[in-house]
Amino acid sequence: xxxxxxxxxKVIQGYLDSKNPDDTxxxxxxxxxxxxxxxxxxxxxxxxxxxxxLGGTGFVVTTDVLKQIGWDxxxxxxxxxxxxxxxxxxxxxxxxxxxxVYDEKPLTFKASFRQRVxxxxxxxxxxxxxxxxxxxxxxxxxxxxAFDAFIYLIQPARIxxxxxxxxxxxLKIFFPGLYFSKIIFPSYYWYFSLFFGYGVPIIVLIxxxxxxxxxxGLLVYPFFGLSWIPISLLGFIKRKEKNWTxxxxxxxxxxEEFKELIQK
Numbered sequence: 541x542x543x544x545x546x547x548x549x550k551v552i553q554g555y556l557d558s559k560n561p562d563d564t565x566x567x568x569x570x571x572x573x574x575x576x577x578x579x580x581x582x583x584x585x586x587x588x589x590x591x592x593x594l595g596g597t598g599f600v601v602t603t604d605v606l607k608q609i610g611w612d613x614x615x616x617x618x619x620x621x622x623x624x625x626x627x628x629x630x631x632x633x634x635x636x637x638x639x640x641v642y643d644e645k646p647l648t649f650k651a652s653f654r655q656r657v658x659x660x661x662x663x664x665x666x667x668x669x670x671x672x673x674x675x676x677x678x679x680x681x682x683x684x685x686a687f688d689a690f691i692y693l694i695q696p697a698r699i700x701x702x703x704x705x706x707x708x709x710x711l712k713i714f715f716p717g718l719y720f721s722k723i724i725f726p727s728y729y730w731y732f733s734l735f736f737g738y739g740v741p742i743i744v745l746i747x748x749x750x751x752x753x754x755x756x757g758l759l760v761y762p763f764f765g766l767s768w769i770p771i772s773l774l775g776f777i778k779r780k781e782k783n784w785t786x787x788x789x790x791x792x793x794x795x796e797e798f799k800e801l802i803q804k
Contacts, residue, residue: 541600544636550605551626553582554598554639559801560791561645561754566652568757569764570645575748576741578637586635591627591685593692594619598641605631615669616784617662620693624670627689628677642801644789652764653771655787660696660775667693668779696772703769 544552555578561571582592596619609629613621626633646652671693678687709730738758745755793801 541636541639544634545600545602549634550602550631551594551633552600552636552639553592553594553633554600554636554641555582556595556598557640557642558645559642559793559798560647561801563645563791564647565757565760566649566764567645567647568754569761570652571754572741572745572750572757572761573764575750576744579744579748580740582635583637585688586637590688591623592633592635594623594633597643598639615662615665616658616782617666620663620666621670624666624674624689624693627686628670628673642798644791646787647791649767651787653767654785656768656771657774657778658785660772661778661781662775663693663696664776664779667696696775699768699772700776703773706766706769 558571
């Protein structure tokens, strides 16, 4: 992190890892999502000279940035909001793939559901407040990073679109006679979807040197992934609410367990 600061960067995000990936099907689902996105999303963006998305833990902000723009990010996803504020002020957020931070993932689906609803509440809130300023900046300054940030902000809408796609798939399978079923989503769409939904992540997990045992978590991951659809809808409906729900963290890991964790 210090080396990045010496290079002139002022906001740096480290690699987000899990300290308890093997506890439950929920924790391995979280871990698989982070392992995949760390490389597919964050590292890829760094190589394209785009901004990193702050993840709430494991990031550094220099004091002169705080003096410049303060810390008035008050949404339920203050990390996302602060990222957008930095982009609008042309303060680059940088990804550092070689710094790992291990934090605890929720053990139960109920705790996970509540946490992710809060995330989506904050995400939708930021999308409504920062999308237009980012679009204006991208057009006026021909700033692709601002446009890219706007695309990132509207990702919850993509999740809802995915829900629509699943409904369309169900109609195509169970009601093939419907005209709607005949004109939407040809078969090659599903081949592409399966490849990018499973093929690419498997390649990424191999590159991240994730063990085969942990990669087997992909068998249950679809259930975790599907839960994002109602979560995104609830986040949209409750986006104006500011009640912060606390996620319980009580999973202790001793030094020996941690050594075993990082060796797997």
